Amino acid sequence: MNQVAAGVTQLQIQRFVNVYFVESANPGEWVLVDTGLPGSEQAIIAAANQLFYPGTHPTAILLTHGHMDHAGSARALAEHWQVPVLAHPLELPFLTGRAVYPPADPTVDGGGSLAFVARFFPPQSFQLTDVVQPLATTDNDVPYLPGWRWLPVPGHAPGQVALFREADRTLLGADAFATANHESVPALLLQRPQISVAGAPFNYNWPQVQESVQRLAALQPQAIGCGHGPVISGPAAAAGLQALADNFPMPAHGRYVAEPARLDEAGVSYLPPAPPDALPRQAALVAVGAGALLAAGALAYFWNRPRPSHGSARKRRPRGPYRFNEDPENPFPAYPYKEVYF
Structure with a gap:
C-alpha cells in the first residue's frame, strides 16, 4: 500500500489497477473508492483489515465509473460489508444491466499494447441494481467525506468523476488520465511514473477527454492518485498534468476521434461506424x-526421404x-x- 496524502491510501492490485481507502474527517469512518477487477474483494478486505482493524467496513463504496477494472468487485464487497455503492447517475445504465459501454476502439492511433488486447474485452456492464445508488448532483460534495468535492470528467465514461480535496490539493483522477504510460504493459508493470492519457481504446469522446484533463490541471494538484499508475506528489504532480493539458496528444485517427459516440441517461444513443480493422x-x-x-x-x-531399393527388405x-x-x-x-x- 502507498500513501497518497494524509488519510488517503492507494492499494495496487496486480500492479495494474488501483483502489483507494479515504478516511473521513469523522474518526473511524472511511470510504472505498473503486473496487478493482472481479475477484479482487479478498485482497481489498485484507488490506482494509490491516490498514484499520479486523472486521472494519467503509461507510460506502464510491465508483469513479463503472468499467470492469473499477466496478469488478463492487457487488461482492457491498454484500460482504452491507454498505451502499455510489455512482454518478450517467453510470447507472451500465451498472444496472440496462446498457453496455461503447465498444473499444482497437484502431485508435497510439493505442499501444492496450489496443491489441482491447479486441478481446467483453462488453462491459454490471447488474448492481439492488446495491447501487445515484450520487447526488445538486452539489459537488462527496457523501461521507467532508472537505472533498467531485468533478465530472467525461470522455472515458459518461459519468466518470474525479475527487479533489482543496485543503492539501489531493486529486484522485480516476481514468481521466494515468500516472504511468497506460499504453505500455512494461511501463505499467514497472510502475514508471509518467502522467499520460489513460485507456485510449476505451475513450469514446476525445474532445471531452482533453477538456477533462484541462479541468483537472487547473486545480494544480500537489498529490495525485489515478486508476492506473503510481502515486505522484510534489511539484511533479501539477507540472506533469499541466504539460499533458498543454500538449494533449489528440490521436490522428480512430473510431471516436472525428466523431464521438453519444451517451445519455439511457446509455448509448449513437455510435459512429467502426473503421476497418486490419x-x-x-x-x-x-x-x-x-x-x-x-x-x-x-x-x-516425404518426397525427398530415402526409399529402400526394389527387392530389398529390412530384416x-x-x-x-x-x-x-x-x-x-x-x-x-x-x-x-x-x-x-x-
Whole structure:
C-alpha cells in the first residue's frame, strides 16, 4: 500500500489497477473508492483489515465509473460489508444491466499494447441494481467525506468523476488520465511514473477527454492518485498534468476521434461506424501462409526421404525369444511351447 496524502491510501492490485481507502474527517469512518477487477474483494478486505482493524467496513463504496477494472468487485464487497455503492447517475445504465459501454476502439492511433488486447474485452456492464445508488448532483460534495468535492470528467465514461480535496490539493483522477504510460504493459508493470492519457481504446469522446484533463490541471494538484499508475506528489504532480493539458496528444485517427459516440441517461444513443480493422485480416493471412509453409515442408520431406531399393527388405532383428506356457507349476498348459519374436 502507498500513501497518497494524509488519510488517503492507494492499494495496487496486480500492479495494474488501483483502489483507494479515504478516511473521513469523522474518526473511524472511511470510504472505498473503486473496487478493482472481479475477484479482487479478498485482497481489498485484507488490506482494509490491516490498514484499520479486523472486521472494519467503509461507510460506502464510491465508483469513479463503472468499467470492469473499477466496478469488478463492487457487488461482492457491498454484500460482504452491507454498505451502499455510489455512482454518478450517467453510470447507472451500465451498472444496472440496462446498457453496455461503447465498444473499444482497437484502431485508435497510439493505442499501444492496450489496443491489441482491447479486441478481446467483453462488453462491459454490471447488474448492481439492488446495491447501487445515484450520487447526488445538486452539489459537488462527496457523501461521507467532508472537505472533498467531485468533478465530472467525461470522455472515458459518461459519468466518470474525479475527487479533489482543496485543503492539501489531493486529486484522485480516476481514468481521466494515468500516472504511468497506460499504453505500455512494461511501463505499467514497472510502475514508471509518467502522467499520460489513460485507456485510449476505451475513450469514446476525445474532445471531452482533453477538456477533462484541462479541468483537472487547473486545480494544480500537489498529490495525485489515478486508476492506473503510481502515486505522484510534489511539484511533479501539477507540472506533469499541466504539460499533458498543454500538449494533449489528440490521436490522428480512430473510431471516436472525428466523431464521438453519444451517451445519455439511457446509455448509448449513437455510435459512429467502426473503421476497418486490419489486424484480423493480417492474422488470417499469416495463418494461411504458415499453413501453406507447413504443408510444403511436409510434402518436400516425404518426397525427398530415402526409399529402400526394389527387392530389398529390412530384416527385423528379433528380440526374444519369449516363452509362453512354460510354467512348470502349471499342470494344465493350454498350448505347447512357442518362441515368439517382436
